[in-house]
Amino acid sequence: MDPVSESVRHLDLAEVPLRSVNALLHGREVDDLPALAPGEDVVLTHPQGAHAVAVGLDSPRQVRIEGHVGYYAAGMNQRADVVIDGNAGVGVAENMMSGSVTVLGNASQAAGATAHGGLLVVHGDAAARCGISMKGVDIVVGGSIGHMSAFMAQAGRLVVRGDAGDALGDSIYEARLYVRGEVASLGADCVAKQMRPEHHEELAALLKAAGYEDDDTAAYTRYGSARELYHFDVDNAY
Amino acid sequence: MDAHDLAQRGLRPSATYDAATIHDIQRAAATGVYDIRGGGAKRAVPHFDDLLFLGASMSRYPLEGYRERCGTDVVLGARHARYPLLLDIPVTIAGMSFGALSGRAKEALGRGASEAGTSTTTGDGGMTPEERGQSKHLVYQYLPSRYGMNPDDLRQADAIEIVLGQGAKPGGGGMLLGQKISERVAGMRTLPQGIDQRSACRHPDWTGPDDLTIKIAELREITDHEKPIFVKVGASRPSYDVKLAVHAGADVVVVDGMQGGTAATQDVFIENVGIPTLAAVPQAVQALRELGVHRSGADAVQLIVSGGIRTGADVAKAMALGADAVSIGTAALIALGDNDPRWSAEYEAVGSAAGYYDDYQDGRDPAGISTQDDELAARLDPVAGGRRLANYLRVLTMEAQTIARACGKAHVQHLEPEDLVALTVESAAMARVPLAGTSWVPGSAGSPGAGYGG
Numbered sequence: 001m002d003p004v005s006e007s008v009r010h011l012d013l014a015e016v017p018l019r020s021v022n023a024l025l026h027g028r029e030v031d032d033l034p035a036l037a038p039g040e041d042v043v044l045t046h047p048q049g050a051h052a053v054a055v056g057l058d059s060p061r062q063v064r065i066e067g068h069v070g071y072y073a074a075g076m077n078q079r080a081d082v083v084i085d086g087n088a089g090v091g092v093a094e095n096m097m098s099g100s101v102t103v104l105g106n107a108s109q110a111a112g113a114t115a116h117g118g119l120l121v122v123h124g125d126a127a128a129r130c131g132i133s134m135k136g137v138d139i140v141v142g143g144s145i146g147h148m149s150a151f152m153a154q155a156g157r158l159v160v161r162g163d164a165g166d167a168l169g170d171s172i173y174e175a176r177l178y179v180r181g182e183v184a185s186l187g188a189d190c191v192a193k194q195m196r197p198e199h200h201e202e203l204a205a206l207l208k209a210a211g212y213e214d215d216d217t218a219a220y221t222r223y224g225s226a227r228e229l230y231h232f233d234v235d236n237a238y
Numbered sequence: 239m240d241a242h243d244l245a246q247r248g249l250r251p252s253a254t255y256d257a258a259t260i261h262d263i264q265r266a267a268a269t270g271v272y273d274i275r276g277g278g279a280k281r282a283v284p285h286f287d288d289l290l291f292l293g294a295s296m297s298r299y300p301l302e303g304y305r306e307r308c309g310t311d312v313v314l315g316a317r318h319a320r321y322p323l324l325l326d327i328p329v330t331i332a333g334m335s336f337g338a339l340s341g342r343a344k345e346a347l348g349r350g351a352s353e354a355g356t357s358t359t360t361g362d363g364g365m366t367p368e369e370r371g372q373s374k375h376l377v378y379q380y381l382p383s384r385y386g387m388n389p390d391d392l393r394q395a396d397a398i399e400i401v402l403g404q405g406a407k408p409g410g411g412g413m414l415l416g417q418k419i420s421e422r423v424a425g426m427r428t429l430p431q432g433i434d435q436r437s438a439c440r441h442p443d444w445t446g447p448d449d450l451t452i453k454i455a456e457l458r459e460i461t462d463h464e465k466p467i468f469v470k471v472g473a474s475r476p477s478y479d480v481k482l483a484v485h486a487g488a489d490v491v492v493v494d495g496m497q498g499g500t501a502a503t504q505d506v507f508i509e510n511v512g513i514p515t516l517a518a519v520p521q522a523v524q525a526l527r528e529l530g531v532h533r534s535g536a537d538a539v540q541l542i543v544s545g546g547i548r549t550g551a552d553v554a555k556a557m558a559l560g561a562d563a564v565s566i567g568t569a570a571l572i573a574l575g576d577n578d579p580r581w582s583a584e585y586e587a588v589g590s591a592a593g594y595y596d597d598y599q600d601g602r603d604p605a606g607i608s609t610q611d612d613e614l615a616a617r618l619d620p621v622a623g624g625r626r627l628a629n630y631l632r633v634l635t636m637e638a639q640t641i642a643r644a645c646g647k648a649h650v651q652h653l654e655p656e657d658l659v660a661l662t663v664e665s666a667a668m669a670r671v672p673l674a675g676t677s678w679v680p681g682s683a684g685s686p687g688a689g690y691g692g
Contacts, residue, residue: 018459019459019463022459022462023462026462028462051452051455051456052452052455052456052459052460055456055459055460056389056459056460056461058389070452071449071452071453071456072443072452072453072456075456075460076388076389076392076460078389078390090443090444090449090452091443091444094442094443095384095387095388095389097388097389109443110442110443113442113443114384114387114442114443116388116428129442129443132442132443133383133384133438133442135384135428136428151442152436152438152442154427154428154429155428171436173429173430173433174429174430230416230430230433230434231416231433231434232271232274232413232415232434
């Protein structure tokens with residue numbers, strides 16, 4: 001995130017209840033705290049692993065969370081740019097629609113689950129089920145991802161600079177996966193695919209957006225759907 | 239040739255290999271695929287038909303059948319939500335997806351429910367503008383697939399229903415076959431058009447009751463604690479599931495028995511997984527009672543029961559057993575015009591018959607309800623369909639009131655197990671009410687009388 005703008009609201013989660021913080025971020029007035037001005041950026045301190053921090057945002061502002069967060073941080077984000085200066089628990093940026101979420105540390109399971117849009121960047125590792133049921137989001141993981149990632153991934157792009165765990169892309173639909181390292185195993189109906197020029201171009205843009213523009217796209221392998229499970233028959237009825 | 243003629247010829251049908259079973263084996267051998275169909279369990283299971291009301295007598299004082307007030311309103315989700323659902327009648331419309339049903343059918347459900355003062359529910363495929371627009375009270379389902387899930391719709395919903403399962407297929411995900419994945423349906427679900435779509439059977443970002451607690455808290459935060467949160471389970475282990483849902487923070491628990499319908503599931507799944515609605519209700523009620531949240535005032539968790547609710551008697555019996563409201567799906571579709579004899583010739587043409595049609599997965603519904611074919615869908619007038627549904631909902635309500643008054647109750651929610659007896663040992667054991675003419679509640683400690691503590 002760029003340096004925050006001149007107008008920055010500092011909120012200490014050790015003092016202000018999470019409910020009040022989220023209500024403020026939703027544009028509401030809370031007790032004696034004035035509502036945020038349009039575009040007013042926010043710095044949240046002392047999250048101490050709290051769940052549901054900065055969820056349901058729906059305005060273009062920058063939110064910086066200084067510390068580790070629990071489950072579902074920045075869930076269902078719309079338009080806001082959220083930076084988590086720490087690790088994130090389960091389901092960071094789940095069902096994000098737009099905007100961006102950046103995790104400077106590691107992310108737990110189900111990062112970016114079911115997200116429809118926006119950009120999720122995890123600079124560390126992401127655990128199991130990263131990008132599960134993703135529906136259009138772009139996810140870039142600086143490190144490695146765990147098993148069952150991109151399960152039933154429908155749309156969007158997942159970039160992994162490290163390795164991927166077992167069953168990558170199981171039952172995948174139309175999402176595109178780019179992995180630089182080793183893939184422990186591919187899930188049902190997920191196959192390696194040729195990197196055509198448009199894929200190099202797409203991957204380069206994603207890496208650049210995440211701050212990894214120096215990566216060689218030729219080092220990556222593309223994975224996607226073999227489209228053999230798209231219609232039921234006795235052979236895939238397991 | 240009827241059964242009598244066959245018997246006269248000495249031809250005796252096998253109870254094990256009856257005609258339908260023989261047909262199933264022959265069909266499986268011919269096609270190599272399993273049967274997928276809509277609807278709920280067809281097998282005979284103990285049901286509300288096996289219960290009777292005692293009615294008032296010397297020791298009970300009835301209300302006058304028409305004039306005396308018998309309330310039907312219900313409040314759902316007042317435990318935590320700023321805006322609980324206030325319904326005029328205790329019969330709601332269950333979740334059925336746009337995709338499984340046409341847009342016009344969803345609109346008709348909204349119209350009918352709104353006219354009758356009750357809620358309708360989205361389904362596995364997101365919220366359509368016509369459904370939102372025509373539904374005074376709309377419950378937005380939060381399903382494992384999260385198809386079409388977005389925070390804008392979440393905020394404009396009147397309640398949120400987290401779906402863990404449904405009675406037709408506890409433990410199973412959904413499916414919507416390619417013939418119904420139209421351009422619009424595909425767009426709403428972010429899927430390629432025309433594929434056979436699978437819906438996940440478990441949620442992608444939580445895996446157990448502890449996680450569900452955190453998920454519910456997240457949904458409350460996103461919606462600023464305004465909406466009631468329902469948790470829906472398919473009836474399998476309702477005692478545990480209800481307790482866990484309440485502990486996780488549910489304001490309302492929905493328990494769907496095995497007679498509850500589906501748009502498309504394997505026949506073997508529908509018929510062999512889950513327990514009857516009748517067996518589930520007392521377990522769910524007992525769970526709420528043990529937690530002190532059954533009809534307990536401001537902190538109460540409401541119970542909605544679904545799966546085979548057809549008449550006002552079913553409504554009254556479910557409520558007498560402890561449900562706060564019921565949900566209907568299959569019956570609502572019939573009210574709209576599903577299986578109407580006017581389409582008999584066309585039901586025959588697709589290999590079925592009026593009254594038997596259950597190929598909701600197929601997309602060729604002659605009544606234009608379970609289809610995405612524009613020409614077929616145009617057969618259902620959403621205004622007329624909504625009116626039929628509202629009529630039906632009114633009849634269900636009046637029937638339930640009739641029974642409640644006969645039992646001396648000034649509100650349908652005042653019905654109680656003491657008002658009921660059972661016709662069979664099985665139903666007595668499941669419903670935990672006495673076998674008619676006795677004080678015997680099979681499985682109880684032997685004390686006379688009805689009720690869950692017996």
